[in-house]
Amino acid sequence: MTKDEMNMIGFEIVAYSGDARSTLLQLLKEVRQGNFNNVDQLMADADENINLAHKSQTQILAAEAGGDNMDMGFIFVHGQDHLMTTILLRDIITDMVELYRRK
Numbered sequence: 001m002t003k004d005e006m007n008m009i010g011f012e013i014v015a016y017s018g019d020a021r022s023t024l025l026q027l028l029k030e031v032r033q034g035n036f037n038n039v040d041q042l043m044a045d046a047d048e049n050i051n052l053a054h055k056s057q058t059q060i061l062a063a064e065a066g067g068d069n070m071d072m073g074f075i076f077v078h079g080q081d082h083l084m085t086t087i088l089l090r091d092i093i094t095d096m097v098e099l100y101r102r103k
Contacts, residue, residue: 003071013079016053017086020046031100053083
């Protein structure tokens with residue numbers, strides 16, 4: 001896989017993770033205001049983007065497992081960072097939603 005291909009996949013991961021992050025933060029804002037009506041839909045939207053980011057990531061993992069020489073640049077690493085922190089944010093916000101529901 002070329003460095004350009006790796007960069008494009010890195011950009012995909014950043015974009016999908018960023019969309020998921022924005023959705024999660026919107027969800028949290030609504031929950032803070034006492035609006036729980038959209039929680040399930042917003043969480044599903046965030047999960048869809050996280051899954052798309054993960055699918056992009058899996059392309060790289062499969063290529064490397066298949067013996068491709070990986071020429072990773074900063075953009076791909078940046079994408080990995082975005083995905084990891086977005087998944088963590090999702091876990092934290094899931095717990096926060098439950099706390100706000102009990103409030």
